[in-house]
Amino acid sequence: MSRVLVPRGVLAAEWIKLRTLRSTYFTVLVSAVAALGLGAFDLGNLVADRDAMSAERRAAFDPVRFGFSGGYYVVVLAVGTLGVSTASSEYGSGLIRTTFTAVPRRRRVFAAKVVVVGGATLVLGEVIAFATFFLGQAILADEHLEVGLGAPHVLRAVLATGAFVMVFALIGLALGVIVRHTAGAIAALFGLFFVAPMVTGAAGDRLRNGTLQQAFQALSSTTGADAAGRPSTVTAVVVCLLWVGVALAVAAWVIERRDV
Amino acid sequence: MIEVRGLTKRYGARVAVDDVTFTVEPGRVTGFLGPNGSGKSTTMRMILGLVAPTAGHALVDGRPHRAFDRPLRRVGALLDADAVPAGRSAYHHLASIAASNDIARGRVDEVLDVVGLRAAARRRAGGFSLGMRQRLGIAVALLGDPPVLLLDEPVNGLDPDGVRWIRTLLRKSAAEGRTVFVAGHLMSEMALTADHVIVLSRGRVIVDTTIAEFVRGGARGDVLVRSPYGPRLSALLTARGATVTVEPDGALAVEGLAYSRIGELAAGEGLVIHELVARQGSLEEAYLRITEPEAVHRAADGVPDGAGA
Incomplete structure (x- = not known):
């Protein structure tokens, strides 16, 4: 099957492209610094101000989710941008013609990009998620607030947080193919993440729970569907799969049809 | 292929x-x-x-x-x-x-x-x-x-x-x-x-x-003739089937007759010639001649060059 859908050579070509792009390393650096740095900063502040915390806040405190807040948005956006540019930069420079002249079955190119970008960002996302988790728990250990990976929902939350990075990168890749302009595709991607929850929020929780941001928040917390009206884990997974599936399907459809 | x-x-x-x-x-x-x-x-x-x-x-x-x-x-x-x-x-x-x-x-x-x-x-x-x-x-x-x-x-x-x-x-x-x-x-x-x-x-x-x-x-060749008897020479050559154009400096550009024939005709009438040059049209000229009217037309249409190319 891999022979038919993605020949190894095409896969190798996309892998060379990804690992020889400077923005790839920049993304890795920004992601690691943001996730670990901001995560440690937030948790450090929390530990320092612990005595000032109200009883309700203390009850609702999620020791896993808390470390994934601020810095992780930077990770998701940096990696999403990387996903976009792996496709849009080729359209912008005209290199897409060289690529399609070498591999006229364009879906093979697209499939190879999906495998390479998806695989690389999954590894990156998981490494950063676990590193952030362990760093955060080490900080919380001072106040004996830490949890282990074996506690309920913790492993799921960490794994899903890492995997969401891949989800976002793949949606970015698909948007890069569909929009073909880096700036436009990034705007669409950020809009999907930040604006969609606000717009749909007005229409009620059910619709809002279909957005990526809500799914991400649900998946990265250990409390699951809570009072804040978050979607359940299953719903969040389905929402992610639907967004990725639709984005990839549309991209695979247009990539064959358009002149370059 | x-x-x-x-x-x-x-x-x-x-x-x-x-x-x-x-x-x-x-x-x-x-x-x-x-x-x-x-x-x-x-x-x-x-x-x-x-x-x-x-x-x-x-x-x-x-x-x-x-x-x-x-x-x-x-x-x-x-x-x-x-x-x-x-x-x-x-x-x-x-x-x-x-x-x-x-x-x-x-x-x-x-x-x-x-x-x-x-x-x-x-x-x-x-x-x-x-x-x-x-x-x-x-x-x-x-x-x-x-x-x-x-x-x-x-x-x-x-x-x-x-x-x-x-x-x-x-x-x-x-x-x-x-x-x-x-x-x-x-x-x-x-x-x-x-x-x-x-x-x-x-x-x-x-x-x-x-x-x-x-x-x-495609390439046009002509003969450049300079003579103090321009108008008479022009009439003579035109009568023999040539196409004669007067260039800005008074020289004659003759098409349709070989330079040797032009020399013989002028000598027969006793017309002095100062210069007689056979000009070989270049490929560039030939190419421009067939494509230029199109290019001019294109510019007049306002169609941008390279659009959709």
């Missing part, structure tokens, strides 16, 4: 390529000429399956480009020298393209040597001059050692050394039996490189012939 049959591309109401049919034979260099915006690039992109034709088809060695599993071994193409990865080195650019067609990594070093980029191979291609980008683009075309080469404006931005180098490369490739199809808009350059020429104007083939035939049929 490249076979183009009835190829047509419409963008809305505008016809970029209009029912184009021609064959590019192996073993010779075929020049593909036309003003900017005449449809050359669109035609080449249709041959490579990048642009879907509205009608007609193009075959490379009997098959559509899309049918090739590893097309770089069948067709090498340079479409746009500016298409380089800004942040990637020339070496990694070539390595990724080679990998996609299962071409051995050693071939990358070979083509870098052929195009003279070995020393710059590890530098970011974004910092390359236009001449170096052209060489990199040609390296891509040569990667698969293909029997068919398709190059769009390969001499753009090259210095005189580079121009001579590409000319030699094209001639050698043709001598090896390859099909060499080169688009350009400089007739003078084509005259030195090509054996055969196809001229496109406003999306249609207006010339498809050998270079020799093109020079013979």
